[in-house]
Amino acid sequence: MSKKRVQKKVSTSKQELPWRPGPIKGSFMALSIIGFLISIYMVYPRSVNYGTAFILVFIAMFIASIISMTQNPTKE
Secondary structure: OOOOOOOOOOOOOOOOOOOOOOOOOHHHHHHHHHHHHHHHHHHOOOOHHHHHHHHHHHHHHHHHHHHHHHHOOOOO
């Protein structure tokens, strides 16, 4: 019979998160800002439904880039 392997939990910080956000490029944040501005000025006045949807998508992208920027461990 084979033995069960016991995995050791390696803790890198005092506060352990259940998930780690992956790194996102800076161009992702720039794209979210530019897309938000274009949606406000060009899409929203013509079509409120599509404009609102685009604005929400670009806000979600911006929030994801902020979370990725603040929660990633720094390289030493």
